[in-house]
Amino acid sequence: MTTTVASTPSLKIALVTGGSRGLGRASALQLARQGFDVLLTFRSQAAEAAEVVAQIEALGRRALALPLDMGSTAGFAAFADQVQTALSQHFGRSDFDALVNNAGAGTHAPLAETTEAQFDQMFNIHLKGVLFLTQRLLPLLADGGRILNVSSGLARFTFPGYGAYAAMKGGIEVMTRYLAKELAPRGITVNVVAPGAVETDFGGGAVRDNAQLNAAIAGQTTLGRVGQPDDIGAAVAMLLSPGSGWITGQRIEVSGGMVL
Template identity: 50%
Template sequence: MNQPSIALVTGGSRGLGKDMALNLARKGHNVIITYHQNKELALQTVQELEKLQVKSLALELNLSDTKAIPTFVATFKTALQTHFQTTHFDCLINNAGMGATVPFEQVTEALFDEFLNVHFKSVYFLTQQCVPFMNNGGCIINISSGTTRYCNPGYSVYSSMKGALEVFTRYLAKELGHKGIRANVVAPGPVETDFNHAAIRNNPLMKERLSSLSPLGRVGVAEDIGSVVAFLCSEEARWINGQRIEVSGGINI
């Protein structure tokens, strides 16, 4: 009898990551989520996941500190052995991130470096260190942004890092194909969550403007994204590889 697959969702305690985790659980995946600061919220999400009759666990991970990655990977390996009685996992969803709207002229080197670490450097090396104990036939999903296709003022740093992540994903698809590991990008458009200090939720004028840019007349919600990620982790998506899938309601089409 095949064991349920195991997915790691970074930043899975809230927002888009939480919905990804829940959708993966509904498809029968055991799910490990990471959190940065709010352990209590992460444990609440674990409880919700376990109500779906899967095993779940929350681990702390600070992607702004790239030197912490080896320690996290060691903890992750131990968790696989003690909580799931295995040494390997199947799906890596690089979702954790941070947001800020800062005009190009006001970007500092410190801010640039923080975005670089969180959105690209840490994802690069976390993936590198996790691949050796991924099962053949597994998958990697990197969460990008619609703003790599269209421009949103104040997102020059964020979107540049996401652009690098998209190139990286194509290389993963090319170089890991011999293991049957697929790599794809999911690029959400504007989504009403607490991301970037809940910029859309807290600004009705912004929400109205962004809604008007979509043929469907609204911004996204977290529930629009997680099901797409879960599909890409499924057997039904076995022939989708090296792709950027924008989930944006057709904004700026």
């Protein structure tokens, strides 16, 4: 990816996984607007990632996109090495300030019909991948830094067909509390943001593109509409802002009050 080499050290750097589209893209852009430089990852959409980098640079911040497959822990050591090199060469730093574990994939099947392959995919990306990527990156995360894991409103309320996905997000919420406790001596806060239904291409874009489904969800949402990516991106930026430093081990649902 084309980027600008830093001439002076960055003040704040966030690493956002899955930052080339959807909620990750919105989060990366909102963080840039709040003064963060951004390292973002993509799995296969290099052109989309390059576009996000260009948009961040147009905001006057530095950015770089790196490939990452969250479902394959075998690549995490090499990825951490790439991050270390990128921090030095492109941002003039040896560490970064915030990790947003956002990258994900969806599956839709009743638990009685969920295949082992579907379950393994959800586990590898959403639970195993998040733990071991975080573990690899901890030496590069600054003391006093932030970790924000992305869960889902589906860990609280239930819609048939999302059981395997939601179970992994439930695991992420428990893991977050443990990480918050264990990383507290370094001054690192760890929290969860749990989006409700959002109009993105996630899960084939059904919430965005199916008018009947969109209206049904809006009818179950206290604020009367389906979420937009920037609703989540703004919450991510808020939770990584200086004023949120006394929040840790918490689950913050950003759903407009779905199924209250």
